[in-house]
Amino acid sequence: xxxxxxxxxxxxxxxxxxxxxxxxxxxxxxxxxxxxxxxxxxxxxxxxxxxxxxxxxxxxxxxxxxxxxxxxxxxxxxxxxxxxxxxxxxxxxxxxxxxxxxxxxxxxxxxxxxxxxxxxxxxxxxxxxxxxxxxxxxxxxxxxxxxxxxxxxxxxxxxxxxxxxxxxxxxxxxxxxxxxxxxxxxxxxxxxxxxxxxxxxxxxx
Amino acid sequence: xxxxxxxxxxxxxxxxxxxxxxxxxxxxxxxxxxxxxxxxxxxxxxxxxxxxxxxxxxxxxxxxxxxxxxxxxxxxxxxxxxxxxxxxxxxxxxxxxxxxxxxxxxxxxxxxxxxxxxxxxxxxxxxxxxxxxxxxxxxxxxxxxxxxxxxxxxxxxxxxxxxxxxxxxxxxxxxxxxxxxxxxxxxxxx
Amino acid sequence: xxxxxxxxxxxxxxxxxxxxxxxxxxxxxxxxxxxxxxxxxxxxxxxxxxxxxxxxxxxxxxxxxxxxxxxxxxxxxxxxxxxxxxxxxxxxxxxxxxxxxxxxxxxxxxxxxxxxxxxxxxxxxxxxxxxxxxxxxxxxxxxxxxxxxxxxxxxxxxxxxxxxxxxxxxxxxxxxxxxxxxxxxxxxxxxxxxxxxxxxxxxxxxxxxxxxxxxxxxxxxxxxxxxxxxxxxxxxxxxxxxxxxxxxxxxxxxxxxxxxxxxxxxxxxxxxxxxxxxxxxxxxxxxxxxxxxxxxxxxxxxxxxxxxxxxxxxxxxxxxxxxxxxxxxxxxxxxxxxxxxxxxxxxxxxxxxxxxxxxxxxxxxxxxxxxxxxxxxxxxx
Numbered sequence: 001x002x003x004x005x006x007x008x009x010x011x012x013x014x015x016x017x018x019x020x021x022x023x024x025x026x027x028x029x030x031x032x033x034x035x036x037x038x039x040x041x042x043x044x045x046x047x048x049x050x051x052x053x054x055x056x057x058x059x060x061x062x063x064x065x066x067x068x069x070x071x072x073x074x075x076x077x078x079x080x081x082x083x084x085x086x087x088x089x090x091x092x093x094x095x096x097x098x099x100x101x102x103x104x105x106x107x108x109x110x111x112x113x114x115x116x117x118x119x120x121x122x123x124x125x126x127x128x129x130x131x132x133x134x135x136x137x138x139x140x141x142x143x144x145x146x147x148x149x150x151x152x153x154x155x156x157x158x159x160x161x162x163x164x165x166x167x168x169x170x171x172x173x174x175x176x177x178x179x180x181x182x183x184x185x186x187x188x189x190x191x192x193x194x195x196x197x198x199x200x201x202x203x204x205x
Numbered sequence: 206x207x208x209x210x211x212x213x214x215x216x217x218x219x220x221x222x223x224x225x226x227x228x229x230x231x232x233x234x235x236x237x238x239x240x241x242x243x244x245x246x247x248x249x250x251x252x253x254x255x256x257x258x259x260x261x262x263x264x265x266x267x268x269x270x271x272x273x274x275x276x277x278x279x280x281x282x283x284x285x286x287x288x289x290x291x292x293x294x295x296x297x298x299x300x301x302x303x304x305x306x307x308x309x310x311x312x313x314x315x316x317x318x319x320x321x322x323x324x325x326x327x328x329x330x331x332x333x334x335x336x337x338x339x340x341x342x343x344x345x346x347x348x349x350x351x352x353x354x355x356x357x358x359x360x361x362x363x364x365x366x367x368x369x370x371x372x373x374x375x376x377x378x379x380x381x382x383x384x385x386x387x388x389x390x391x392x393x394x395x
Numbered sequence: 396x397x398x399x400x401x402x403x404x405x406x407x408x409x410x411x412x413x414x415x416x417x418x419x420x421x422x423x424x425x426x427x428x429x430x431x432x433x434x435x436x437x438x439x440x441x442x443x444x445x446x447x448x449x450x451x452x453x454x455x456x457x458x459x460x461x462x463x464x465x466x467x468x469x470x471x472x473x474x475x476x477x478x479x480x481x482x483x484x485x486x487x488x489x490x491x492x493x494x495x496x497x498x499x500x501x502x503x504x505x506x507x508x509x510x511x512x513x514x515x516x517x518x519x520x521x522x523x524x525x526x527x528x529x530x531x532x533x534x535x536x537x538x539x540x541x542x543x544x545x546x547x548x549x550x551x552x553x554x555x556x557x558x559x560x561x562x563x564x565x566x567x568x569x570x571x572x573x574x575x576x577x578x579x580x581x582x583x584x585x586x587x588x589x590x591x592x593x594x595x596x597x598x599x600x601x602x603x604x605x606x607x608x609x610x611x612x613x614x615x616x617x618x619x620x621x622x623x624x625x626x627x628x629x630x631x632x633x634x635x636x637x638x639x640x641x642x643x644x645x646x647x648x649x650x651x652x653x654x655x656x657x658x659x660x661x662x663x664x665x666x667x668x669x670x671x672x673x674x675x676x677x678x679x680x681x682x683x684x685x686x687x688x689x690x691x692x693x694x695x696x697x698x699x700x701x702x703x704x705x706x707x708x709x710x711x712x713x714x715x716x717x718x719x720x721x722x723x724x725x726x727x728x729x730x731x732x733x734x735x736x737x738x739x740x741x742x743x744x745x746x747x748x749x750x751x752x753x754x755x756x757x758x759x760x761x762x763x764x765x766x767x768x769x770x771x772x773x774x775x776x
Contacts, residue, residue, distance in 0.1 A: 051423050052420070052421040053427065054420075054428060055428070056472060056475045058428075059556060062538050063538055063539075063542055066534075066539050067535055067536075067539040068539050068542050078423075080422070080423045095452065096334075097334070097335040097448050097451070098428065098450070101420055101421060105421050123360070124359070125353075125357070125359065125360070127468065127469060127472065128452050128453075130349055130353050130457065131349060131353060131452050131453045131456070132342050132349040132352045132453055132456065133334065133451050133452060135358075136357040136359050137357070137358050137359075137360050140358045152555075152556050152557065190358070193356070194356060194357065195336065196336030196338055197335060197336030223707070225706070225707070225709075226708070228640060229709060231707060253618040255621055256621065256709075256718075256737060257720065257737045257741070259722050259733070259735035262733070270724075272707075274720070278618070278634065285707075285709060285722075304619055304621065306619065306621040306742040306747075308746060309741065309745045309746050331448070332447070332448060333447060333448030333451035333775040334448060342456060343456055345459075347456075349456050349460070350460070
C-alpha cells in the first residue's frame with residue numbers, strides 16, 4: 001500500500017490559514033442591566049449538547065436522550081457538530097489522545113459555551129489516578145463550569161447537573177469561555193505539557 | 206492431547222509442560238524453534254486459530270516471555286506456546302503471514318513492550334499511544350504512578366487508606382476491637 | 396493468506412481522483428470513541444485504516460499494581476455495555492489458580508447475571524444496528540427497554556452499569572425476594588419489543604436492501620482472522636464457547652446456538668435477534684432449574700492479603716460479541732504478574748474491518764462497523 005502525494009508526517013505542517021482563523025480568543029465583557037439578564041435566561045434554556053462520547057460515561061447519555069429520561073423536555077438535544085452546540089459534556093476519563101480532540105472540539109464551539117465534567121475521573125482522575133495515559137484534572141486543560149461526580153453518574157444526576165448549570169448561567173457565574181480567554185497562555189502551556197506531538201494551530205475556530 | 210504433547214516433546218524439545226486444564230496446555234520451546242512449532246501446530250495438529258499473542262516481563266531474569274495462544278476448533282483444545290527472548294535487545298520473528306490477525310497483536314506488543322517484529326506491516330505505527338516518548342509503558346521498570354504525578358497535575362487531598370484497616374473498621378468492627386484488645390493484653394503480659 | 400491482503404495497490408492523491416477523509420472520534424455514527432481514516436473514490440471506500448487508543452487507560456498496567464481484590468472494580472470498566480463477562484473471567488482465573496471451588500448456587504446466579512448482561516448488550520446492539528441505517532425509532536425503543544433490565548440489575552447488584560457483583564468465591568448477595576417474578580415481567584416486555592423489531596426492522600425495505608449483501612465474511616476467513624461469536628455464527632460457523640467449552644452450568648442447560656448462512660450484515664443482525672431470544676430462554680431455564688437455597692459464596696480467608704500460588708492460565712467465556720479471554724500469570728505474590736485481556740472485537744474492529752471496508756460506500760460503513768460489534772474500550776483497554 002503506497003500513497004503518492006501524502007505529506008511527510010515528520011515535517012512541520014504549514015497550516016492553510018484560509019481555512020481557519022488563529023487569532024487568540026477575546027473576552028466578551030458582560031453588559032450590566034436587564035439585557036444581560038435576558039441573555040442569561042435565553043442561554044440557560046437552550047443548551048444543545050455536543051454528541052462526543054469521550055469516555056465510558058457516554059453509555060448513560062443514550063438513556064438520557066431516549067424515552068425514559070427524555071432530555072428534550074428541558075429543551076436540550078444532542079448535536080453532531082461543535083458549531084451547533086454550546087454544552088460540552090466530557091463523559092468520563094480523558095486519555096491524552098482524546099484530550100487533543102477535546103481541546104480542538106472545544107475551541108471550535110462558538111460562544112456562549114459551557115463544559116460539564118461527568119464522573120469522578122474528570123475531578124481528580126478517579127479510578128485511573130495512577131494511569132500513565134489519563135489526565136487527572138480536567139480544569140487544567142479546559143475551563144469546567146460544573147462537575148457531576150460518581151462512577152458512573154446516573155441520568156438523574158446528570159439532570160440535576162443541568163439544573164445546577166442553568167442556575168449558574170442565570171446568576172452569571174458560568175464564565176468558562178471568558179476564563180479560557182483570560183488565562184489562555186496558562187491553558188495552552190498545560191495542554192502542551194501533556195500533548196507531546198502538538199501538530200495543530202494554537203487556536204482554531 | 207497426550208499424544209500431541211509427546212510428539213511436541215520429540216520434535217521441538219518442549220519443556221515446562223503445564224497441563225493446566227483438561228483442554229489447556231502450556232509448554233515452552235526455544236526461540237529459534239518457535240516459528241516452526243507454530244507452523245507445525247497450525248498445519249498438522251489443527252490449531253488453526255490464533256487467539257492472541259501476549260508478553261510477560263520477567264525483569265528478574267532479564268527476559269520477556271512470549272505466549273502464543275492457539276485454539277483447535279475440531280477437538281476444542283487450547284495450547285499456549287511460550288518462548289523467552291532477551292530483554293536487552295528484544296526482537297522476534299513475525300508470524301503475520303500465517304494469520305492476518307497477528308499483525309494487530311504484534312503492533313500492540315511493539316508499542317507496549319518495545320518488542321520488535323521485523324517484516325510485520327505497519328508494526329511501527331502507534332497503536333494506542335500518541336506522541337509517547339518514554340519507556341514502553343508495560344515494562345516493569347516503567348513507574349506509572351511517578352509518571353502520572355509528574356505529568357498530570359494530581360489534585361491535592363487524595364488520601365489513601367490501607368485496605369485492611371479500612372475493611373476491618375467498616376465491616377468487621379467487633380473483630381477489629383477484639384484483635385486490638387488481644388494485642389493490648391499480649392503487650393501488657395510481656 | 397496472501398490472496399486476502401493486497402499490498403501492492405497505489406493511490407495517487409495528487410490526481411484529484413481520491414479524497415481522504417477522517418470520520419471520528421467526534422462523529423455520531425462511530426461506535427464508542429475511535430476514528431476511521433478513509434480514502435474515497437466518489438462514494439466508494441478504497442482503503443480504510445482504523446485508529447484506536449482514544450480510550451486507552453492502561454488497565455493491564457494498573458492491575459499489576461493492585462491486589463487481586465482491588466482489581467475487581469477495575470476490570471468491569473474494560474467493556475461498558477457488558478461488564479459482567481470481565482468480572483466473571485477475572486474471578487474464574489483467580490479461582491482456578493488458587494484452587495477454590497464455588498458453591499453450586501453461586502454458579503447459577505453468575506450464569507443468570509451473565510445472561511442478563513448479554514441480553515441488555517444484544518438489544519442495545521440491535522438498536523444501534525438499525526440506528527446506523529437511519530432507523531432511529533428502534534434505537535429509541537431498544538434503549539428504553541434496556542432500562543427495564545438495568546432496573547433489574549440495580550435491584551440485584553446495586554449498580555446500573557457497573558455491577559461488581561461477581562467476586563472471588565461466588566457472588567456478593569443472594570437474589571432479592573420476589574426477584575424472579577419482577578425479572579419475568581421485564582422479559583415479557585423485551586419479547587414484545589423483539590416482535591415489534593421484526594415488523595419494523597426485518598421487514599423494512601430500506602434495511603433489507605442496504606444490509607443484504609453488505610460486508611460478506613466468507614467462511615474461510617474465520618480462522619485466519621480469528622473471528623468468533625455472533626459474527627462467526629452469521630457466516631455459518633457454529634462456534635459458541637458456552638456450548639463448546641461449557642463453563643459454570645452451561646452444560647446443564649438445553650440450548651442450541653443459532654447459525655446464519657449468508658455472512659452479511661443482515662444475517663448477523665438476524666443471528667443477534669435470535670441471540671436475544673436465546674438469552675431470554677436461558678434466563679427462564681436458569682431460574683427454573685437453579686437450587687432454591689444454599690450458600691452463594693465461599694469465604695476466602697484474609698482476602699486483602701490473598702496470595703495466589705505461581706502459575707498461569709487462560710480462561711474464556713462467550714460475551715455478546717464473541718469469545719472473551721483472560722490470560723493471567725501469577726508469581727506467588729499478592730499482585731498479579733500479568734493479565735492480558737483478549738477483547739472479543741479485538742481483531743474484528745482492526746484487521747477485519749479494514750479488509751471488509753474495501754468497496755463499501757461511505758454511507759454503509761457505520762452499519763458494517765456496528766454489525767461487527769466493535770467495542771473500542773476492549774480493543775485498547
